[in-house]
Amino acid sequence: MACAGPVPDLRFHICGQFHVLDPKGRDVTPKGRKTQAVLALLVTSDTGGRTRAWLQDKLWSDRGPEQGAGSLRQALCEIRRSFGPAKDTLQASRNAVWLDQSRITVNAKPAGLDKNAELFxxxxxxxxxxxLWLVSLRANAGYTSDTGAGLGTPDTIKRKDNAKMRQIILNLQNAGQGEIGFIEEITAEAVKRNLREQADFDVHTSAPPATHPDALVIEIQCFAPTSGGFAIRAALQTVADGKVLWSDIHPTATAPTFESTPPEILAFSTIIAGRIFRAFLMDRVSNDFDPDANVLALLAMQKVFLLRADEAQNAEAMLEAAYERRQRGVYQAWLAQINTISFIEGFAARDEMASSAEQTIALALETEGENSQVLTVAANCALVFDRDPQLAGHLARTAVRANPANAMAWWVLGHVQLYCGQYDESYHTSCRGQVLARGTFLQYWLDFQKAFAAAFCGKLDEARIHGQASSILRPEFRAAHRFALALNTASGDDEHARYAFQKLRKLEEGFSPSRFVNDEDYPVSLIRSTPFYNTRKLLEFEAKL
Structure with a gap:
């Protein structure tokens, strides 16, 4: 984000109130908030550009693709009008939008004496x-140069953890009142388990001796509609002003028992915990430039599954910083998960990642071996690097027992079952995991697991649908495109096979279908064992290219 010349066409000031100045010092900042946000997303990119789909996802996530595309076009027109003679600084193609970096400079330093000014x-x-993107940016921000170098990297995060634990109060509306009270208690226990495994909060299910002014309250209420079954309502609000941040109602056909909790209740507990995490992140980072271990770890966990090499590196640095502040085994486990993804996605060599994962997962198990998140990653490492489905299966089943609401635990168990030839069991396990992951950042991951399991059960149409859903939710997911290439070449669908091939060529330099056949280290061992896998058709397809 440096300028190529003594006087740039435009100067972007991003610390404090965002504004853009022309060479004469005149303010040419667009008026619209979302139009300004488009520029914020562009100017913080290392290349100055973003894809149109990515911009639409960040600013019009509640609209359909056509509406989002139309809104983006309007925003681009507004930017060009505002820039006037410098309108060509903004460039666009059919798929991407970018700023001409030779014509801009970026000031990421606080103005005047306000050293605590926020980004944007x-x-x-x-x-x-x-x-959430802005929260992550602020957590990573480092003001290291006038051109914004270091922006978006975790290198300058302070090495201390001086934040008090955030107070979370679970308020049960019918505690102790028969069956509906029991359902509320089971839901609350599942929420507490999800919170405890991933972060350190001060959690209460009754009024604490002293309520902090920044506490978050979750009201949980179960009721029995006249139509039958049960419904659970949850509402998240602040103590300070009683503002409702989120609420939702989920039905459940059956009540839990001491031995078993319905997946609908477990899935809702995961959503509730996710909403608590989100509210905590948005408030914590926007009010404090020194993120604590909870902030760093929660942001890093989302970056892990973005499946980009740069985000994997950012997540690794953030987890290491979190561990320096608070020595939790789950932070080490997520470092090992980065190792497995980096190998599978082709970011790093197998031997290097296997060695690193062995060290981090050993430390994670030693310090937090009862945590289902730790056990899940340990199972995945055993499968990916040790190729030991028996050990992986033992760890995965232990993870599911430790926290049956952990969608990742069900995912790795379903994966192990495929390696062991237990195809029907894997299909049912994958269905369970898919329910638990619905509406979370892991949804695409479990959709893909369902596609695999369906393929092994001979349900190829279902496999194709879930595989496509996974690749739509996460276009960078190479495994989904590999799966689609193998499935479509086997069925003779050259059009969709060519589409998957083109995606892989963009994601993997020098990719060719023959890698499936000739490269033993290429991470498609499970695809090779599917009933539809056909090396002859893969090579025939390659010959047509």
Missing amino acids: EGLDVRDDEFD
Whole structure:
């Protein structure tokens, strides 16, 4: 983000209130909030550009693709009008939008004496996806140069953890009142388990001796509709002003027992915990430039599954910083998960990642071996690097027992079952995991697991649908495109096979279908064992290219 010349066409000031100045010092900042947000997303990119789909996802996530595309076009027109003679600084193609970096400079330093100014202060566009992106940016921000070098990297995060534990109060509306009270208690226990495994909060299910002014309250209420079954309502609000941040109602056909909890209740507990995490992140980072271990770890866990090499590196640095502040085994486990993804996605060599994962997972198990998140990653490492489905199966089943609401635990168990030839069991396990992951950042991961399991059970149409859903939710997911290439070449669908091939060529330099056949280290061992896998048709397809 440096300029190529003594006087840039435009100067972007991103610390404090966002504004853009022309060479004469005139303010050419667009008026619209979302239009300003488009520029914020562009100017913080290392290349100055983003894809149109990515921009739409961050700013119009509640709209359909056509509406989002139309809104983006309007925003681009507004930017060009505002820039006037410098309108060509903004460039666009059919798929991407970018700023001409030779014509801009970026000032990421606080102005005047306000050393506590935030990045893009006051830029509120009322879209959760943009809010989370801004939270992550602020957590990573380092003001290291006038050109913004270091922006978006965790290198300058302070090495201390001086934040008090955030107070979370679970308020049960019918505690102790028969069956509906029992359902509320089971739901609350599942929420507490999810919170405890991933973060350190001060959690209460009754009124604490002293309520902190920044506490978050979750009201949980179960009721029995006249139509039958049960429904659970949850509402998240602040103590300070009683503002409701989120609420939802989920039905469940059956009540839990001491031995078993219905998946609908477990899935809702995961959603509730996720909403608590999101509210905590948005408030914590926006009010404090020194993120604590909870902030760093929660943001890093989302970056892990973005499946990009740069985000994997950022997540690794953030987890290491979190561990310096608070020595939790789960932080080490997520470092090992980065190792497995980096190998499978082709970011790093197998031997290097296997060695690193062995060290981090050993430390994770030693310090937090009862945590289902730790056990899940340990099972995945045993499968990916040790190729030991028996050990992986033992760890995965232990993880599911430790926390049956952990979608990742069900995912790795379903994966192990495929390696062991237990195809029907894997299909049912994958269905369970898919329910638990619905509406979370892991949804695409479990959709893909369902595709695999369906393929092994001979349900190829279902496999194709879930595989496509996974690749739509996460276009960078190479495994989904590999799966699609193998499935479509086997069925003779050259059109969809060619589409998957083109995606892989963009994601993997020098990719060719023959890698499936000739490269033993290429991470498609499970695809090779599917009933539809056909090396002859793969090579015939390659010959047509």
